[in-house]
Amino acid sequence: MRDLLPSAVAVAVAEPDDWTGHLYATEAAGLGDRAVTRRRRDFTAGRVCARRAMTLLGLPPVAVPAAADRSPIWPPGTVGTITHTLDYCAAAVARSSEVRSVGMDAEQHKELSPGVRRMICLPEEVERCERLPSGISWPAVVFSAKETVYKIWHPLVGTWLDFHDAFVELDPEGGTFTARIASARLDAAPVGDPPARISGRFVVEASLVRTAAALLPP
Ligand SMILES: CC(C)(COP(=O)(O)OP(=O)(O)OC[C@H]1O[C@@H](n2cnc3c(N)ncnc32)[C@H](O)[C@@H]1OP(=O)(O)O)[C@@H](O)C(=O)NCCC(=O)NCCS
Structure with a gap:
């Protein structure tokens, strides 16, 4: 995705370990206890990628909880986006002073x-x-x-x-x-x-x- 977006947007693509990486409690709460393995892996890879993208931007890597409608809640001052399909997952984050919205x-x-x-x-x-x-x-x-x-x-x-x-x-x-x-x-x-x-x-x-x-x- 890096090649598809302007340089103000930091992009991270999932690596093999990311699918079983760490979730913050506020994130896991949005996932629920009954999420099937596939959903848990996708969700986790998205959050791990989101944090890596924050780090690439020079921002602290913080939790990205999910809203009731499942949209990600990005930290104040940032915008971002997540996608996953099959074995591919990526997240992108930018400062909201530089990018209004990203998808x-x-x-x-x-x-x-x-x-x-x-x-x-x-x-x-x-x-x-x-x-x-x-x-x-x-x-x-x-x-x-x-x-x-x-x-x-x-x-x-x-x-x-x-x-x-x-x-x-x-x-x-x-x-x-x-x-x-x-x-x-x-x-x-x-x-x-x-x-x-x-x-x-x-x-x-x-x-x-x-x-x-x-x-x-x-
Ligand atoms: C929300 C939607 C776009 C997600 O797309 P998808 O191909 O099903 O799945 P992807 O893996 O690419 O994206 C899923 C991620 O989108 C993000 N997402 C979910 N709802 C969102 C919203 N309302 N706004 C922004 N991002 C959202 C989440 O991060 C989600 O991943 P997560 O649940 O692990 O956090 C899709 O399910 C949907 O509801 N589409 C109907 C609306 C639409 O697309 N209209 C066309 C307008 S022209």
């Missing part, structure tokens, strides 16, 4: 079923994907970009965004995407200056799609 997402690189594709993509996005070079599941890239967009939007604005509330355009040569947020969601935003456009970068590998974006202060 990233990793997904398996695979074809989406027609039903899932319809749920994620607007008809025009599907048409555009069909015109892009073959060999890549472009709807999976749109899916990942939308999850990244949500991880930027929600901490900043506090409201839900449906998959059809963003229109994502991909530039396969530049490895970039731009999401335009539906005007109804912008009008309904309870905060001033909600982001109307969110631009980021993507990388497609054999088994993984990764997307990331950072919203910088005006």
Whole structure:
């Protein structure tokens, strides 16, 4: 993810020991006693990576509890994001004086079923994907970009965004995407200056799609 984000954002990608690393009590409380092994490993790797990213920024590595809606509670003065899928996990942290909000997402690189594709993509996005070079599941890239967009939007604005509330355009040569947020969601935003456009970068590998974006202060 390092290559996808500006230098103000510190990124840590999980190493093998991170999946069984240390959790603070406030973090473990959010996980609950009944979390299955897989969930515990993902959650733990995310927290360990988050602390490593804080250290890279020169900040003390502190707990990142989960809110009731499962969003991470970053320490004051910071913004951050976590993603995990299969054996991949990464976290990113930045100072809120330098970055308004940051998001990233990793997904398996695979074809989406027609039903899932319809749920994620607007008809025009599907048409555009069909015109892009073959060999890549472009709807999976749109899916990942939308999850990244949500991880930027929600901490900043506090409201839900449906998959059809963003229109994502991909530039396969530049490895970039731009999401335009539906005007109804912008009008309904309870905060001033909600982001109307969110631009980021993507990388497609054999088994993984990764997307990331950072919203910088005006
Ligand atoms: C929250 C969501 C984006 C997570 O994405 P995912 O692909 O399922 O899972 P990932 O592993 O990439 O990310 C999970 C991490 O996201 C973070 N997260 C969860 N809710 C979040 C929120 N509201 N805001 C920001 N980050 C959030 C958490 O750190 C979580 O990991 P953790 O539980 O171990 O702490 C997804 O589950 C979701 O609810 N999507 C629907 C909303 C959406 O994407 N709309 C599209 C708008 S265009």
